[in-house]
Amino acid sequence: MSKVIIAWFRQDLRIRDNPVLAEVLRRDAAVLPVYIHAPEEDGAWAPGAASRWWLYHALAGLAGDLEALGLPLVIRRGSPEEALTSIVASMRGAGHPVDSVACARVYEPDRVQHDEQVREVLDEVGVGWWQGNASLLIEPEHVCNKSGDPFRVFTPFWKHLRGLPPEPPVAVDADRLEAPDHVPDSLALDDLELLPTRSWDDGIAAAWDPSPAGARTVLEDFVEERVTAYKRCRDVPGVNGTSRLSPYLHSGQVGPRQVWAAVHAAGGADNDGGFTFLSEVAWREFAYHLLHHFPRTTDEPMYEKYRDFPWAPDPQALQAWQKGRTGYPFVDAGMRQLWKTGWMHNRVRMVAASFLVKHLLQPWQDGARWFWDTLVDADLASNTMGWQWVAGSGADAAPYFRIFNPFGQGEKFDPDGDYVREFVPELAGLPDKYIHRPWEAPDEVLAKAGVVLGETYPEPIIEHRAGRQRALDALEATRQQAG
Structure with a gap:
């Protein structure tokens, strides 16, 4: 084939249901797979440590799948403009001019802005540009309310989304993909320095299989074995009741169209469990809808009245929360699960986040940053929406007076x-009666369990009623200031 298209992989690290590869086949071109590591492109939200660990293994899996098809993955590091124009020049010098660069669309604000620069640079060197949707069911600008405005409440968004015809996964005949005769120089994956220099990732490695096969297995096991019980089990962190698909979705090792189709194919959409799960997939769509229309919310409250909320920043309180040493066992279990496995059960995420911003009055942005660095599924849209929801400052947010009781x-x-x-x-x-309230256990019960409050396990960092009242007082002060 004389025509060459660069397939620029980003958050679509898969071959199946990949619209970029489908476009290459539609144009009957040779494909040059490229990955460019450019954390600077993400601005203040460059991938955190846990995300980089996942990215390393996801790229290794993608490279392996491509190699099996006879396609090398060219890896570069630095400015996408410079990397792509360098590759274009190398191909031209070898007599294989590049027709265009095809890539999946991204939605993070800094990346969106950067894409416009990349498009302009490619146009200057005579290379075309094509983007497709690999990350969502429906593009954000294609979903609006009756007034043509963005949705700010999930329920009508979900109702509207259900009324749209679902797009099937994109068909990719991988056997038809052909590599060009010339392949430019590439870095080795290890050159990206994504893995930790000291070993802290044993727990994450034990908890996850971040390979393409792992993605397929997790999806298949969920739709075959657990989706019907999802509504009943999703809030119970002690059982395997959730899908655990979030890191695979974020990296693009599996796409939402594939998830949607798999649930329907297994008949899951016809029961309460499957319907509830699909609504959670829609929550992810809603998060991207909000990020697209309100990009400043990654760092600022959506509603102005919360801009001057009277936070009480306290580094020691923040650190106690980060380390799972608050004295509230349910919160501490979640924070330790996060540190050990790079993931936290969603019910516990809500409770732990609420405790930070309400009981402890720490800025939600500090919690969002910690999650960003420690979650293998750190996703800017979902992370932003989740923290603004808990803080009461975002779209469809929980009312600020809704304060989770951490032991309840x-x-x-x-x-x-x-x-x-x-x-x-x-x-x-400890007996079940006191496992969530160790401070209420009699001395003899604590002694028998080997618990010494304040030594082997901390006393509560703040009393629940005092923390709740302080949060309500802060809300009232905000209301009065807003008039």
Whole structure:
């Protein structure tokens, strides 16, 4: 083939359901797969440590899949404009001019702005530009309310989304993909320095299989074995009741169209569990809808009245929360699960986040940054929406006066204490009655369990009622200031 198209992989690290590769085949061109590591492109939201760990393994899996098809993955580092124009020049020098660069669309504000610069530079050197949707069910600008405005409430968004015809996964006949005769120089994957220099990732490695096969297995196991029970089990962190697809979706090792189609093919959409799960997929879509229309919300509250909220920044309180040493077992279990495995159960994410911004009055942006660095599924759209929801400052947010009771949530969703015992083992010997309220246990019970409050496990960093009242007082002050 004389025509060459650069397939620029980003957050679409897969071959199946990849619209970029489908476009290459449609144009009957040779494909040159390229990955460019450009953390500077993400501005203040460059990938965190856990995300980089996942990215390394996802790229290794993609490179392996491409190699099996006879396609090398060219890896570069630095400015996308410079990397792409260098590759174009190399191909031209070898007599294989590049027709165009094809890539999946991205939605992070800094990346969107950067893409315009890349497009302009490619145009200057006579190379075309094509983008497709690999990350969402529906592009954000194609979903609007009856007034033509963005949705700010999830329920009508979900109702509208359900009324749209679902797009099937994109068909890619991988056997038809052909490499060009010339392949430019490439870095080795290790040259990107994505893995930690000291070993802190053993727990993450034990918890996940970040390979293409791992992505397929997780999806297949969920739709075949757990989707029907999803509504009943999704809030119980001590059981395997969620899909655990989020990091694969973020990296693009599996696409939402594939997930949507798999649930329907298994008949999951016809029961409460499958319907509830699909609504969670729609929450992800809603997050991207909000990020697209309100890009400043990554760092600023959506509603102006929360701009001057009276936070009480306290580095020691923030660190106690980060380390899972708040004295509230359900919160601490979540934070330790996060540190150990790079992931936290969604119910516990809400409770832990609420505790930080409400009981402790720490800025939600500090929590968002910590999650960003420690989550293998750190996704700017979902992370932003989640923290603004908890803080009460974003679209469809929980009212600020909704303050989760950290031990009440534990008793409701971890009644036997299995989750706490797994991640806060120093409390494992306590009876179920006290596992979420160790400060109420009699001295003899604590002694028998080997618990010394303030030594082996901390006293609560703040009393629940005092923390709740302080949060309500801060809200009232904000309301009065807003008039």
